[in-house]
Amino acid sequence: MAAVLLLMNTYPLLVSEDLVFRTKAASLQNSVSVMVYSLSGLDQLDEENVAQAMAALEETGLSRILVTDSAGKVLYDTRETNDAVGEYSFYTEIVQALLGVDTSSSSYRDGAFRSRAASPVLYQNQIIGAVYAYEYDTEQAALLEGLQSNLLRLSAGIAVATLCISGLLSLALTRKIARLLTAIRKVREGAYSHRAEVRGRDEIAQLAQEFNSLTDRLQTTENARRRFVSDASHELKTPLAAIRLLTDSILQTENIDPVTAREFVSDIGAEAERLSRITEDLLRLTRLDSGVMETPTVVDVLPVMEQVLRMMGLVAQEKGTELTYRAEGTCTVLASRDEIHQVIYNLTDNAVKYAPPGSTVQLSLSRQGEQVVLTVEDNGPGIPAEDLPRIFERFYRVDKARSRAAGGTGLGLAIVSDTVAKRGGTVEAANRPGGGAVFTVRWPWQGGGAA
Ligand code: ADP
Numbered sequence: 001m002a003a004v005l006l007l008m009n010t011y012p013l014l015v016s017e018d019l020v021f022r023t024k025a026a027s028l029q030n031s032v033s034v035m036v037y038s039l040s041g042l043d044q045l046d047e048e049n050v051a052q053a054m055a056a057l058e059e060t061g062l063s064r065i066l067v068t069d070s071a072g073k074v075l076y077d078t079r080e081t082n083d084a085v086g087e088y089s090f091y092t093e094i095v096q097a098l099l100g101v102d103t104s105s106s107s108y109r110d111g112a113f114r115s116r117a118a119s120p121v122l123y124q125n126q127i128i129g130a131v132y133a134y135e136y137d138t139e140q141a142a143l144l145e146g147l148q149s150n151l152l153r154l155s156a157g158i159a160v161a162t163l164c165i166s167g168l169l170s171l172a173l174t175r176k177i178a179r180l181l182t183a184i185r186k187v188r189e190g191a192y193s194h195r196a197e198v199r200g201r202d203e204i205a206q207l208a209q210e211f212n213s214l215t216d217r218l219q220t221t222e223n224a225r226r227r228f229v230s231d232a233s234h235e236l237k238t239p240l241a242a243i244r245l246l247t248d249s250i251l252q253t254e255n256i257d258p259v260t261a262r263e264f265v266s267d268i269g270a271e272a273e274r275l276s277r278i279t280e281d282l283l284r285l286t287r288l289d290s291g292v293m294e295t296p297t298v299v300d301v302l303p304v305m306e307q308v309l310r311m312m313g314l315v316a317q318e319k320g321t322e323l324t325y326r327a328e329g330t331c332t333v334l335a336s337r338d339e340i341h342q343v344i345y346n347l348t349d350n351a352v353k354y355a356p357p358g359s360t361v362q363l364s365l366s367r368q369g370e371q372v373v374l375t376v377e378d379n380g381p382g383i384p385a386e387d388l389p390r391i392f393e394r395f396y397r398v399d400k401a402r403s404r405a406a407g408g409t410g411l412g413l414a415i416v417s418d419t420v421a422k423r424g425g426t427v428e429a430a431n432r433p434g435g436g437a438v439f440t441v442r443w444p445w446q447g448g449g450a451a
Contacts, residue, residue, distance in 0.1 A: 001158075001159070001162050002159075005155045005158065005159060008151060008155060009148075009151050009152060009155055012147070012151065013144065013148055013151070016144060016147065017144065020106075020140055020144070021113075024113060024115040024135065025105070025106050025115060025117065028062075028104055028115050028116070028117040028135055029102065029104050029117045029119070031060050031062060031117075031133055032102075032117045032118065032131050032133050033119060035054070035057065035065065035067075035133070036119050036131050038053045038056065038057055039053050039067070039121045039129070039131065040122065042121075042123065042128070043123050043124075043128070044069075044123070044128055045067065045075055045121065045128055045129040046069075046075060047075045047076065047085065050075045050076045050129075051076060054067070060133075062078070062133050062134065062135050063134050063136040064077070064078055064079050064133070064134040065077075065078045065131070065132070065133050065134075066078075066084070066091075066094070066131070066132040066133075066134075067129060067130070067131050067132075068088075068089055068094055068098070068129055068130050068132070069128065069129045070126075070127050070129055071088070072088045072089055072090060072094060072095070072098060072130075073087070073088050073089075074086065074087050074089050075129070089132070091116070091118070091132060093105070093116050093117065093118035093132055094130050097120045097130035097131070098120060098130050099120075100120050102118070102119045102120075103116075103117065103118050103119075104116065104117035104118075105117075111138060111141050111142070111145060112136055112137060112138045112141050113135075113136075113137040113138075113140055113141050114134070114135070114136055114137075115134070115135045116132070116133070116134050116135075117132070117133050118130055118131065118132040118133070119131055173204065176200075176204040176205070176208075177204060179196060179197060179208075180196050180198060180204065180208050180211065182196075183195065183196035183197075183211065183215075184196075187215050187218070192218055192219040192222055193219065194215070195212045196208040196211050196212055228395070231394065232278075232282060232395070235278055235395060235409070235410070236275065236278060236279075239271040239272070239278075240271075240275070242267070243268050243271050243272065246264045246265075246267050246268050247268065250264050250265075274407070274409075277407070277409055281409045281411035281412070281415060282411070284342075284411075284415055285394065285411060285414060288415070288418040288422065289418075293336075293422060294338070294339070295336075296334045296335050296336060296423065297334070297335075297336065297337075298332050298333070298334055298446050298447075299332065299333055299335055299336065299337050299340055300332050301331040301332070301333060301344075301365055301372060301374065302327050302331055304340045304341050305325060305327070305344050305363060305365055306325075307341065308344045308345050308348055309323055309325060311345070312345075312349065312352060315352060316352050316361070319352060320357040320358045321352050321355060321357065321358070321359055321361055322359070322361070323348070323352070323361050324361070324362050324363070325362065325363040325364065325365070326362075326363075326365075327364070327365040327366065328365075328366045328367070329366055329367035330367060330447075331365050331366065331367050331372040332372070332445065332446050332447065332448070333372050333423065333425075333443040333444065333445065334423060334444070334446040335423045335443065339419050339423070342415065343374075343416050343419055343420060343427075343441060344363075344374065344376075346412040346413065346415060346416045347374075347376040347416060347439050347441070348363065348376055349412070350376075350412060350413070351376050351377070351378035351380070351437070351439075352378075353406045353407075353408065354378070354380045354381065354402075354437070355378040355379060355380030355436065356380060356381075359378060359379045360378070361377070361378045362375075362377045362378075363376050363377075364377075367445055369445075370444060370445050371442045371443065371444065372442070372444075372445050373440065373441070373442050374440070374441040374442075374443075376439045377432060377436060377437070378436045378437055378438075379432070379434070379435055379436035380435075380436050380437065381435075381436075382431040382436050382437050383398060383431060384398060388429055388430070388431075391413055391429055392413045392414055392416075392417040392429075393414065394410070394411055394414040395411065395414075396410060397410045413429075416439075416441075420441055423443060423444070424444050425441060425443040426441070426442050427439065427440065427441045428440050
């Protein structure tokens with residue numbers, strides 16, 4: 001802005017000054033030419049004939065006119081007081097004119113334009129004298145000065161307005177940034193519930209909104225982390241407390257009979273097994289969280305499903321549960337065999353675990369468009385509607401006692417959901433209209449033949 005104002009204050013003035021100089025020089029030269037013309041008939045110049053010729057001319061309005069002979073002696077001078085007639089004049093312009101050159105110059109000083117012009121007077125190609133004219137003009141100078149002061153006033157106005165506006169804008173901006181900065185510091189110090197308050201719709205406000213939604217996510221993650229740590233320690237504490245209790249009983253009971261001791265030790269073994277199941281599941285989840293994944297290959301899901309069913313067959317048979325499956329289409333997905341095995345195993349294990357003896361568990365596998373869909377259905381108790389949205393959470397169990405009794409860790413479905421999500425798939429739970437639960441897994445279908 002300063003550069004623009006500087007330019008605005010100099011350029012127009014320089015241009016108009018130059019324009020005035022040119023017009024003045026040209027018009028003065030013109031006037032001098034007229035005077036030279038009126039003297040041109042004379043063979044030599046003297047005070048008398050010059051005065052006569054000049055008197056015949058119209059009023060020029062010039063400040064001073066000098067006519068000299070060829071030696072530079074002044075023959076005619078319009079200056080009323082103290083004229084220079086009879087003296088020798090050595091003005092540069094006159095000297096130049098006597099050398100045969102037309103000269104003119106203009107300058108601006110102390111609020112006035114001063115212009116000078118001189119030309120030689122010739123008779124038969126001989127220089128017999130010179131005419132010199134001088135103009136002192138304050139009128140146009142005043143106009144120019146007026147323009148200059150107007151421009152200055154305008155520039156000052158613009159400068160003040162610019163300063164005020166940019167001051168106000170930067171004040172508003174820094175205030176918003178300061179508020180955002182305070183919010184960032186507070187959240188950094190752990191106040192995850194703090195939110196940045198910035199009104200408006202500009203970039204800073206958008207930044208604040210982004211920051212707030214980031215903080216929302218941070219808070220959710222932080223809450224989930226805390227809950228997970230407390231749940232995990234609780235889950236680990238329970239079997240450990242049981243082990244301590246059992247060992248204390250053995251140690252404190254004198255002459256304990258071998259049958260009871262054996263029972264206690266086998267309980268200790270069961271609790272230790274439970275601990276190892278929980279830690280195994282926790283490790284599996286930690287691996288999933290860390291994002292380190294096996295390199296995927298194209299896996300045919302059907303053989304993996306058949307393997308799981310063979311594994312589960314004995315347990316199901318013992319419970320009197322019937323395990324059936326049907327499959328259609330080439331169901332190949334991009335994942336690892338272990339992952340697919342884990343997902344099908346956890347879902348089938350749950351179905352067998354929670355369905356009462358004598359029920360049926362049915363698995364189905366099919367390709368639907370660009371998806372491979374696996375469903376695991378049972379005709380057990382199903383899942384209460386209010387628990388459905390939460391059963392994929394870590395350690396969430398509808399019936400804690402039942403899950404524990406069945407050897408559950410509360411992590412099975414969380415592992416399923418994370419594993420499937422890692423490969424771009426989804427899993428959902430619902431209740432069958434006729435009773436029982438149905439779990440549906442969808443993986444993106446991957447052609448190209450299984451490895
Ligand atoms: P758990 O180790 O307790 O089985 P999961 O994460 O596998 O943990 O399952 C979470 C909860 O979801 C279970 O505790 C159970 O209450 C419920 N659930 C899972 N599968 C079924 C099912 N097929 N029928 C009824 N309830 C189920």
